[in-house]
Amino acid sequence: MSEFxxxxxxxxxxxxxxxxxxxYLNKITxxxxxxxxxxxxxxxxxxxxxxxxxxxxxxxIGVSILLGVIDSAQGTGTKVVFSGVNGQTAELFDMLxxxxxxxxx
Amino acid sequence: xxxxxxxxxxxFGALAELGQEITVRASFPETMRTSLHLIxxxxxxxxxxxxxxxxxxxxxxxxxARGLGDEFPLAMSLCEEDERQFLxxxxxxxxxxxxxxxxxxxxxxxxxxxxxxxxxVPLIVRDEMVGALFLGEKATGDAYTSYxxxxxxxxxRHIGVAISQxxxxxxxxxxxxxxxxxxxxxxLTYTDTVKAFAAxxxxxxxxxxxxxxxxxxxxxxxxxxxxWTPDETEGAAVAGYLHDVGKLTVDRRIINAPYxxxxxxxxxxxxxxxxxxxxxLPIRHPFTDVPLAAKYHHxxxxxxxxxxxxxxxxxxxxxKIVNLADSFDAMTTDxxxxxxxxxxxxxxxxxxxxxxxxAPELVSALLKAMFSExxxxxxxxxxxRLLGREYMEAENLVPMLKTALNGTAPKPVTVLSxxxxxxx
Numbered sequence: 001m002s003e004f005x006x007x008x009x010x011x012x013x014x015x016x017x018x019x020x021x022x023x024y025l026n027k028i029t030x031x032x033x034x035x036x037x038x039x040x041x042x043x044x045x046x047x048x049x050x051x052x053x054x055x056x057x058x059x060x061i062g063v064s065i066l067l068g069v070i071d072s073a074q075g076t077g078t079k080v081v082f083s084g085v086n087g088q089t090a091e092l093f094d095m096l097x098x099x100x101x102x103x104x105x
Numbered sequence: 106x107x108x109x110x111x112x113x114x115x116x117f118g119a120l121a122e123l124g125q126e127i128t129v130r131a132s133f134p135e136t137m138r139t140s141l142h143l144i145x146x147x148x149x150x151x152x153x154x155x156x157x158x159x160x161x162x163x164x165x166x167x168x169x170a171r172g173l174g175d176e177f178p179l180a181m182s183l184c185e186e187d188e189r190q191f192l193x194x195x196x197x198x199x200x201x202x203x204x205x206x207x208x209x210x211x212x213x214x215x216x217x218x219x220x221x222x223x224x225x226v227p228l229i230v231r232d233e234m235v236g237a238l239f240l241g242e243k244a245t246g247d248a249y250t251s252y253x254x255x256x257x258x259x260x261x262r263h264i265g266v267a268i269s270q271x272x273x274x275x276x277x278x279x280x281x282x283x284x285x286x287x288x289x290x291x292x293l294t295y296t297d298t299v300k301a302f303a304a305x306x307x308x309x310x311x312x313x314x315x316x317x318x319x320x321x322x323x324x325x326x327x328x329x330x331x332x333w334t335p336d337e338t339e340g341a342a343v344a345g346y347l348h349d350v351g352k353l354t355v356d357r358r359i360i361n362a363p364y365x366x367x368x369x370x371x372x373x374x375x376x377x378x379x380x381x382x383x384x385x386l387p388i389r390h391p392f393t394d395v396p397l398a399a400k401y402h403h404x405x406x407x408x409x410x411x412x413x414x415x416x417x418x419x420x421x422x423x424x425k426i427v428n429l430a431d432s433f434d435a436m437t438t439d440x441x442x443x444x445x446x447x448x449x450x451x452x453x454x455x456x457x458x459x460x461x462x463x464a465p466e467l468v469s470a471l472l473k474a475m476f477s478e479x480x481x482x483x484x485x486x487x488x489x490r491l492l493g494r495e496y497m498e499a500e501n502l503v504p505m506l507k508t509a510l511n512g513t514a515p516k517p518v519t520v521l522s523x524x525x526x527x528x529x
Contacts, residue, residue: 027139060119060146061139064171067244071151071172095111096149097245 053084340392351381
């Protein structure tokens with residue numbers, strides 16, 4: 001079994017929450033990711049890890065949703081970490097300035 | 106160079122998706138939310154919003170927002186100068202910092218500054234302002250380039266069209282609602298006029314007071330029993346209400362004669378179907394052949410009726426219904442020269458004349474409606490209201506009706522629907 005379960009989360013200390021971005025971060029997946037991230041932020045986590053290990057493609061809506069999550073996290077002073085980002089997605093995030101606001105692990 | 110190419114591909118993908126979203130999506134709020142995501146995601150914009158502009162209220166209402174916070178105004182007013190400037194500017198991003206001179210930016214500067222909004226894009230479609238985009242800073246921290254602004258313009262045009270389509274749809278819906286209300290009012294006026302006419306016709310004959318109204322109601326009952334649609338049934342009722350309109354021109358002494366009228370008087374009275382037809386013909390009735398019902402409601406299946414002595418299939422169906430309703434009322438109400446006939450006699454008369462004067466399936470429909478009311482199958486007490494409780498509680502009425510219905514059932518039944526009648 002992988003480190004993360006199907007729901008994209010694993011038991012973590014309260015300070016750190018992990019959310020999986022799924023295989024294709026588009027509107028449908030993005031809304032789920034956004035919902036989960038907001039729940040974690042609301043519950044007061046200090047570090048939000050978005051796991052891209054399974055993510056092959058991120059489209060414009062996905063980027064917009066991630067920026068929304070980052071904006072919210074900045075509002076609560078929560079650190080956002082992107083993990084497992086593939087080359088193509090990393091290039092996209094760099095080009096659009098997303099990586100300026102997060103730590104890439 | 107490669108970075109530029111990738112940017113272009115990414116923006117192009119978003120633009121294509123936006124075009125699809127706008128043409129396919131049915132829900133306007135959802136379309137706006139997705140449009141905002143696409144524009145933000147294509148250029149990496151931290152936050153923003155889309156507003157729909159009402160040129161009547163001079164007000165912009167937020168229809169989609171990302172990261173603008175609860176304090177951002179949901180509705181913003183524009184003065185004429187703002188609107189004029191935005192229309193002159195066209196669909197091109199305005200740098201908020203450089204537009205502080207406009208009243209709009211002075212009024213809402215706090216809201217813009219609080220959320221670090223950098224660009225305001227008026228959405229103009231066919232020289233009309235339909236909305237606006239509010240865009241925050243780019244995630245890169247860089248200023249917007251002319252390339253970015255061109256992408257925003259291209260996407261803004263799509264969003265403007267979507268808002269314009271929405272406005273048109275709302276306008277069409279508003280007008281459709283208005284038309285519906287007008288139609289309902291006209292319909293009410295029409296039915297009130299018909300009922301007023303029926304009352305006027307009945308006033309002429311003191312012995313048959315309420316006759317036209319009752320015939321209208323019996324006609325309605327028969328049409329309902331035949332399974333006609335509400336519109337068709339209402340049309341049939343109107344035909345019943347107005348069937349005797351020609352009597353308005355007949356001498357009152359003939360109509361009110363307390364004896365059986367002579368041949369000359371009878372000839373005078375018998376003109377009323379033709380006169381009624383002439384009166385009703387120029388009126389554009391929304392329903393079935395109302396004038397034909399008036400003209401032929403004294404025709405009989407066996408050709409012994411008047412004015413034209415038509416046979417069965419030549420008689421308009423609506424006239425056959427009115428004929429039955431008219432005869433049924435004549436039999437069940439007092440006349441100057443006789444009392445109303447008891448139920449058993451009426452049923453017997455209807456049975457005997459079924460196929461001669463009356464269409465058998467119509468007799469069945471009338472008796473079935475009566476039977477259903479007496480057995481409780483039909484909850485509405487229509488016959489009781491028209492004939493009176495005492496009449497409907499006549500001894501053995503239910504078995505009589507049952508027998509009559511059994512007797513009429515084996516006959517070939519050809520139920521014609523109102524489709525077979527001309528609808529104006």
